[in-house]
Amino acid sequence: MNSAIPSYRIFPLGDAAVTIDFGNVIDDTINQKVLALFYQLSNDPLQGMIETIPAYSSITVCYDIYNTSKKKPAGKTVYEFISEQLHLRLQQPVPEKETASELITIPVCYEKEFAPDMEHLAGEKNITMEEVIHIHTSKQYRVYMLGFLPGFSYMGEVDDKIAMPRKTQPVNVAAGSLGIAGKQTGIYPLASPGGWQIIGRTPLKLFNAEKETPTLLKAGVTVQFISISKNEFENY
Amino acid sequence: MRIIKAGVLDTVQDMGRYGWQHLGINPGGAMDKLSAQLANILVGNHLDEAVIEMHFPASAFFFEQPSLIAFSGADFSATVNGEEVPCLRPVLVSKYSILQFHRIEKGARAYLAVHGGLDMPAWLNSRSTHLKAGAGGYNGRALQKDDEIGFRNPVDLCHLLGKKEFEALPWKTDSNWGDDNSAKEILVLPGNEWNQITDKSKEQFFEQAFLITNQSDRMGYRLKSKPLSTITHEEVVSSAVGFGTVQLLPDGQLIVLMADHQTTGGYPRVAHVISAHHSRMAQMKPGDLFIFRFTNQQTAEELFIKQQQHLLQLQNACKFKLDELLNK
Numbered sequence: 001m002n003s004a005i006p007s008y009r010i011f012p013l014g015d016a017a018v019t020i021d022f023g024n025v026i027d028d029t030i031n032q033k034v035l036a037l038f039y040q041l042s043n044d045p046l047q048g049m050i051e052t053i054p055a056y057s058s059i060t061v062c063y064d065i066y067n068t069s070k071k072k073p074a075g076k077t078v079y080e081f082i083s084e085q086l087h088l089r090l091q092q093p094v095p096e097k098e099t100a101s102e103l104i105t106i107p108v109c110y111e112k113e114f115a116p117d118m119e120h121l122a123g124e125k126n127i128t129m130e131e132v133i134h135i136h137t138s139k140q141y142r143v144y145m146l147g148f149l150p151g152f153s154y155m156g157e158v159d160d161k162i163a164m165p166r167k168t169q170p171v172n173v174a175a176g177s178l179g180i181a182g183k184q185t186g187i188y189p190l191a192s193p194g195g196w197q198i199i200g201r202t203p204l205k206l207f208n209a210e211k212e213t214p215t216l217l218k219a220g221v222t223v224q225f226i227s228i229s230k231n232e233f234e235n236y
Numbered sequence: 237m238r239i240i241k242a243g244v245l246d247t248v249q250d251m252g253r254y255g256w257q258h259l260g261i262n263p264g265g266a267m268d269k270l271s272a273q274l275a276n277i278l279v280g281n282h283l284d285e286a287v288i289e290m291h292f293p294a295s296a297f298f299f300e301q302p303s304l305i306a307f308s309g310a311d312f313s314a315t316v317n318g319e320e321v322p323c324l325r326p327v328l329v330s331k332y333s334i335l336q337f338h339r340i341e342k343g344a345r346a347y348l349a350v351h352g353g354l355d356m357p358a359w360l361n362s363r364s365t366h367l368k369a370g371a372g373g374y375n376g377r378a379l380q381k382d383d384e385i386g387f388r389n390p391v392d393l394c395h396l397l398g399k400k401e402f403e404a405l406p407w408k409t410d411s412n413w414g415d416d417n418s419a420k421e422i423l424v425l426p427g428n429e430w431n432q433i434t435d436k437s438k439e440q441f442f443e444q445a446f447l448i449t450n451q452s453d454r455m456g457y458r459l460k461s462k463p464l465s466t467i468t469h470e471e472v473v474s475s476a477v478g479f480g481t482v483q484l485l486p487d488g489q490l491i492v493l494m495a496d497h498q499t500t501g502g503y504p505r506v507a508h509v510i511s512a513h514h515s516r517m518a519q520m521k522p523g524d525l526f527i528f529r530f531t532n533q534q535t536a537e538e539l540f541i542k543q544q545q546h547l548l549q550l551q552n553a554c555k556f557k558l559d560e561l562l563n564k
Contacts, residue, residue: 013428014425014481015508015533015536016478017476024472026473051254052257052258054258060476062257066540066544078537148498148501149368150261151260209366209371214256215259
């Protein structure tokens with residue numbers, strides 16, 4: 001399936017990367033375009049391109065200033081040269097790759113011991129903890145992007161009934177912790193300082209350096225959380 | 237070689253791990269890539285060979301075989317068997333030599349390159365230590381006492397030293413940072429969210445000096461200044477950031493992202509340190525003051541290209557001299 005070019009803006013991210021922004025929003029259709037472009041650029045990289053960083057509604061192309069400078073026409077900056085190639089790419093319809101088809105089930109223990117912010121969130125939202133668990137597990141989430149930490153997934157969007165802003169000060173968060181920030185939900189693959197409201201923990205390893213693909217999740221997949229007991233967590 | 241005393245944070249680093257940022261795995265690599273490359277050039281290695289990045293107090297090393305080494309970046313006042321050895325010169329050291337670092341003369345990070353390269357497996361095509369992931373470099377961690385590091389392509393250097401304990405070879409490179417008055421000036425390009433800060437904050441950005449605070453490490457430098465403010469509180473959905481990205485934190489202070497920066501972020505990106513000044517930035521330390529100045533895309537690129545050309549010229553010259561020496 002081909003699709004029309006969405007409106008976009010190109011801007012430099014310093015002197016060695018350029019960002020194509022489709023609109024500073026969290027939106028499935030736009031994120032699909034981002035990922036389609038990500039796969040297209042991965043399969044057919046631009047001259048001088050090092051790698052790309054797909055995000056919610058933008059994709060950033062990192063390039064090698066020195067090597068690209070040898071290929072660009074005189075009188076143009078490397079940035080202009082790369083941007084022009086990107087504009088050309090964007091004129092062509094980007095074939096959409098079906099990435100959302102993969103469904104990954106993630107077991108989560110929402111019990112108190114693993115959910116330091118559960119009580120606070122339930123209190124703020126005027127619902128019971130059981131309701132928080134029910135609401136969180138009753139829909140599937142799209143992984144929009146990975147970022148922040150190796151394998152950290154930005155998923156969405158959670159029901160307004162459990163949406164809550166992140167903390168003002170980051171605290172230490174255990175590996176596997178499941179959090180909520182605004183309408184986003186995500187899992188910390190590694191222990192790290194973080195500001196998301198932690199409501200559970202998964203026994204799954206979301207990051208494993210030994211594996212050829214070290215992350216369990218990737219952008220575009222769908223996630224279903226299921227609630228498990230502490231006993232199940234410990235024997236997982 | 238063996239670590240006989242651990243440094244405060246000494247890690248194996250190369251030019252970085254690229255191609256994995258879409259999985260949230262940041263490139264890492266040497267903070268001061270220019271200096272790391274200079275050290276490699278001096279000992280005849282590839283530019284992206286792994287080196288040891290040292291902070292002060294740095295490790296002490298014991299060489300179990302004659303080695304050709306060089307250090308660059310910060311000057312930590314090095315000695316071999318108690319005698320001073322110069323920075324930015326290739327140095328032959330004899331079997332059973334001890335290399336130590338004594339005090340900070342200048343800079344923040346020193347690099348040690350060894351002819352033949354450090355022997356350790358690459359993770360995702362790079363030997364850079366990723367401390368958070370616990371992978372890459374030496375078992376994914378900082379160097380500790382009694383760690384043993386082999387050389388990938390050891391060369392027999394016994395005949396070159398004779399009875400001497402060490403010898404600094406008669407060629408050197410310049411340091412390329414921190415020597416002139418412009419050292420405290422960091423050139424930046426405007427970030428995408430530059431216009432989110434108020435006109436007054438824009439003036440402040442250029443007029444005031446920024447202090448590098450103690451909350452500064454391989455991930456980023458937290459700066460201290462009169463707080464800057466934004467016009468609107470428009471949320472930016474997470475998007476890519478890079479080495480040198482200057483973000484405005486909610487408390488009005490700035491952070492400069494460094495080698496171990498996260499791949500994406502949501503704070504306003506007010507500016508980006510140009511690539512040619514990453515080295516200069518990496519050699520600043522807590523307590524240092526500096527100023528920002530805008531430049532344009534073209535100048536930023538030209539400065540970096542010039543830096544790279546300079547490195548390649550040095551590489552050719554050093555390779556020529558070294559080949560002569562090793563084949564004689």
